[in-house]
Amino acid sequence: MGPKKRVITALTGGVPDRVPASCVTQLGIVDAMAAVNAYFPEAHKNAEKMAKLGSALWELAKLEAVRVPFCLTVIAEALGCKIDFATQERTPSVKEHLAKPEKAEIPDDFLERGRIPVVRDALKILRSTVGDQLPIIVGMEGPFTLAGHLAGTEQLVSWCLTATEKVNTLMEVTTEAVTMYAKYMLKAGADIVTIADPTASPNLIDPAMFKTLVKPKLAELAENVGGITVLHICGDVSKILSDMAECGFNGLSIEEAVDVAKARRIVGDNVALVGNVSASKTLPFGTSEAVKAESLKALQSGVDVLAPGCGLPPITPIQNVVAMVQAAEAWNQPRRKLAVAGALTPEMAKAIGFGIGEALGKMIYER
Numbered sequence: 001m002g003p004k005k006r007v008i009t010a011l012t013g014g015v016p017d018r019v020p021a022s023c024v025t026q027l028g029i030v031d032a033m034a035a036v037n038a039y040f041p042e043a044h045k046n047a048e049k050m051a052k053l054g055s056a057l058w059e060l061a062k063l064e065a066v067r068v069p070f071c072l073t074v075i076a077e078a079l080g081c082k083i084d085f086a087t088q089e090r091t092p093s094v095k096e097h098l099a100k101p102e103k104a105e106i107p108d109d110f111l112e113r114g115r116i117p118v119v120r121d122a123l124k125i126l127r128s129t130v131g132d133q134l135p136i137i138v139g140m141e142g143p144f145t146l147a148g149h150l151a152g153t154e155q156l157v158s159w160c161l162t163a164t165e166k167v168n169t170l171m172e173v174t175t176e177a178v179t180m181y182a183k184y185m186l187k188a189g190a191d192i193v194t195i196a197d198p199t200a201s202p203n204l205i206d207p208a209m210f211k212t213l214v215k216p217k218l219a220e221l222a223e224n225v226g227g228i229t230v231l232h233i234c235g236d237v238s239k240i241l242s243d244m245a246e247c248g249f250n251g252l253s254i255e256e257a258v259d260v261a262k263a264r265r266i267v268g269d270n271v272a273l274v275g276n277v278s279a280s281k282t283l284p285f286g287t288s289e290a291v292k293a294e295s296l297k298a299l300q301s302g303v304d305v306l307a308p309g310c311g312l313p314p315i316t317p318i319q320n321v322v323a324m325v326q327a328a329e330a331w332n333q334p335r336r337k338l339a340v341a342g343a344l345t346p347e348m349a350k351a352i353g354f355g356i357g358e359a360l361g362k363m364i365y366e367r
Contacts, residue, residue, distance in 0.1 A: 003064035021328035026311030047121035076149035101151035127189030142197025255309035260301035295327030
């Protein structure tokens with residue numbers, strides 16, 4: 001089974017030949033930049049360099065992923081925020097929010113603004129070069145995080161306590177913008193959409209706020225985007241995992257703060273678990289042996305896709321990415337589970353490479 005089919009099968013309830021080693025979050029690292037001559041910050045603005053860097057970890061480490069872009073600021077920029085494009089060792093961030101976020105609106109030329117055309121063109125390049133072999137993943141900021149970009153995170157969290165109507169109004173705009181962008185990128189060539197909503201973490205807002213303010217918009221997003229979707233929220237999301245699972249995404253990307261076995265008991269088999277090798281400690285700073293040990297723990301605990309728990313810091317050494325991949329290859333087996341018939345749509349089956357009848361047949365099994 002090839003990497004594209006393996007990853008998509010794992011995310012859509014099927015049975016891959018083994019757990020894939022992939023990455024649904026930021027994967028631009030300095031070692032890869034040097035190898036393919038595509039460095040930050042140029043790779044954020046140039047489609048060819050973005051495509052080269054986005055696929056480099058397959059060539060260098062056999063990581064089963066192509067993933068662009070390398071930050072969570074593309075939509076924010078298109079809606080009027082000013083961006084700090086940072087350095088080789090740091091990803092872009094918002095440096096200036098909107099003066100009047102309560103009046104935010106989506107411009108008529110939204111999909112042609114900022115770096116949106118760059119990401120689109122990078123996806124087209126990747127579709128023509130590696131699209132038959134590798135899963136093409138496009139990442140973007142979620143609606144709550146985007147609202148924080150527009151208004152400022154402190155202002156947004158304050159509104160959650162004092163002016164929920166402002167939060168709801170702003171998130172009507174951000175949810176529509178993320179939906180438009182995601183659909184556009186699927187049309188350009190992406191196979192998988194990762195929605196990263198770190199500002200929705202329990203580290204920043206109460207789980208009750210997540211349930212009432214954020215969850216409805218994420219569910220709306222998952223329903224309307226189409227395609228294969230993954231939701232990533234940073235931190236220990238154990239208290240909101242049930243709500244996250246109910247949003248309707250194919251996969252949930254979790255950090256090392258979340259116990260995989262506990263997460264499985266909470267979410268069941270209706271959603272794939274992606275992670276959760278530490279991207280804050282083990283992958284950037286640990287030894288290869290430590291990476292393999294942590295990867296083995298995640299595999300034994302039941303992840304569907306072995307992956308960094310969050311975006312890779314650019315300083316992550318390539319040998320540690322190789323070690324994570326080697327752990328999955330040595331494990332060489334799928335997660336044992338009872339899959340649920342009907343979890344795979346005809347469109348998803350076509351993306352994997354077999355007919356819907358065969359796909360559903362493969363999905364109904366018990367080990």
